[in-house]
Amino acid sequence: MQLTVVDHPIARARLSRMRDERTDNAAFRAALRELTQILVYEASRDLAVAEEPITTPVTDTTGYRLAAPPLIVPVLRAGLGMADTAHGMLPESQMGFVGLARNEVTFQPEAYMASLPESLVGRQVFVLDPMLATGGSLVHCCSLLTDRGCSDITVLCALAAPEGLERLEASGLPLRVFTASVDERLNENAYIVPGLGDAGDRQFGAV
Ligand code: URA
Numbered sequence: 001m002q003l004t005v006v007d008h009p010i011a012r013a014r015l016s017r018m019r020d021e022r023t024d025n026a027a028f029r030a031a032l033r034e035l036t037q038i039l040v041y042e043a044s045r046d047l048a049v050a051e052e053p054i055t056t057p058v059t060d061t062t063g064y065r066l067a068a069p070p071l072i073v074p075v076l077r078a079g080l081g082m083a084d085t086a087h088g089m090l091p092e093s094q095m096g097f098v099g100l101a102r103n104e105v106t107f108q109p110e111a112y113m114a115s116l117p118e119s120l121v122g123r124q125v126f127v128l129d130p131m132l133a134t135g136g137s138l139v140h141c142c143s144l145l146t147d148r149g150c151s152d153i154t155v156l157c158a159l160a161a162p163e164g165l166e167r168l169e170a171s172g173l174p175l176r177v178f179t180a181s182v183d184e185r186l187n188e189n190a191y192i193v194p195g196l197g198d199a200g201d202r203q204f205g206a207v
Helices: 009-019 025-043 080-089 136-147 162-171 199-204
Strands: 002-005 049-055 060-066 071-076 097-102 109-115 125-128 153-160 175-182
Touching: 009 025, 009 153, 009 175, 025 080, 025 125, 025 153, 025 175, 025 199, 071 080, 071 136, 080 125, 080 199, 097 136, 109 136, 125 136, 136 153, 136 162, 153 162, 162 175
Parallel strands: 002 175, 071 097, 071 125, 125 153, 153 175
Antiparallel strands: 049 060, 097 109
């Protein structure tokens, strides 16, 4: 697993707004969108480009397009707040969706939705989930991708806990992680500390 902590003044400022308990749902969503722009920008730095001839109003020259736009996969519900922004920056990309819920008997994450291409062989995937806490659901989500042959997964999250990063590392999955911060730890309720609370509730309200 390759970890990149995106340390940028704008990322720090937006993340601080998200952390602040006084930030309302609308302002939280706006800050997450702006932070997502920075994460996508950094994570897409190495995307392959293909040359194509173009003509400017002045002359012929060489233009570029993304050779293989990544599949974007938000993890429901909290990843939805990152999806539009990521798609706006990568309009050539397709989008899949993964919905995960905890099985109340086994306490393990289970997919109630996996809207994904049948085969992901040779495709790069950007997984969007603002919070990497225990890592359990992200490992499950990424396993759904590798089960379909994916060998190039990039996880974009606002915040990560050391415990979650260790779990992803131990999974041996082919991962890169981009986050704006690695926080201190998880508390006894598996919330990230200092964190920002429940990223789904902070965006959409506690329903
Ligand atoms: N999910 C959240 O939304 N917040 C946390 O702190 C941990 C998991």
